[in-house]
Amino acid sequence: MTGQLTREAVVDAALQVLEDRGLEGLSTRAVADSLGVRMNTVLWHVKTKARMLELMADAVVGEIGYADLPSPPRQRARELAHRYRRALLAHRDGAALVTGTYPAEPHTLRFADRFVDALLGAGADEEQAAWTGWTVIYFLLGLVQEEQAAPDQLDDRLARAVDASTHPALHRVAAHMGRDTFEDRFTFGLEALLARLPE
Structure with missing residues (x-):
């Protein structure tokens, strides 16, 4: 399963868990459950919950667009x-x-x-x-x-x-x-x- 699952998919699933449960309800186990995999599979991609949070935070910032910014x-x-x-x-x-x-x-x-x-x-x-x-x-x-x-x-x-x-x-x-x-x-x-x- 680790070969089929990507880190990006894990982060996407974690963001969905965040939407559904809030930060207090977010855990690597909850993400694993949402993906239908074992928790070790999630940890193989993100290593720790702290690392998962970093990747999620970066994904949120990644939604910022840079088109049509003012010149001044x-x-x-x-x-x-x-x-x-x-x-x-x-x-x-x-x-x-x-x-x-x-x-x-x-x-x-x-x-x-x-x-x-x-x-x-x-x-x-x-x-x-x-x-x-x-x-x-x-x-x-x-x-x-x-x-x-x-x-x-x-x-x-x-x-x-x-x-x-x-x-x-x-x-x-x-x-x-x-x-x-x-x-x-x-x-x-x-x-x-x-x-x-x-x-």
């Missing part, structure tokens, strides 16, 4: 960040999957290279380009992870928990913290980070 570097960096966010959101627990993995794999390296190239093109020096790239990715992963985990009744929870007399400052800004504000929060944070690039 700052706009290109902005668009790449938007596409990265959409790739994470396209998968259940996508941000939680990618967080904590460091795959030096083709898709991840390609995205990082394109993003850093845009930052360098916008006038950042090498250190600023590297650190801005990391900071944008950290921000994206954290925000999208919160967005994907946020309960549907988040707005109601906030309204009940934030009292004007006990939490006056939070009460004033509560309207800007609900579930439907993630897109605006993403744009605000991204623009704040890109604003540090040279003009």
Whole structure:
């Protein structure tokens, strides 16, 4: 069976298990069951669960397209960040999957290279380009992870928990913290980070 099964097929099956069960329900055994093979067969292709997660994370980043990117570097960096966010959101627990993995794999390296190239093109020096790239990715992963985990009744929870007399400052800004504000929060944070690039 190992000769008939490919690593790509195992990763595809793992992504489907992620969609069906979420990250907590993902295991090499669950992937093996979905493929109708023994767990050792899955491990022969991916070695460990940690390695499987790296390959899955790289596959998610591999869904980012690079056609029709804007020519101006700052706009290109902005668009790449938007596409990265959409790739994470396209998968259940996508941000939680990618967080904590460091795959030096083709898709991840390609995205990082394109993003850093845009930052360098916008006038950042090498250190600023590297650190801005990391900071944008950290921000994206954290925000999208919160967005994907946020309960549907988040707005109601906030309204009940934030009292004007006990939490006056939070009460004033509560309207800007609900579930439907993630897109605006993403744009605000991204623009704040890109604003540090040279003009």
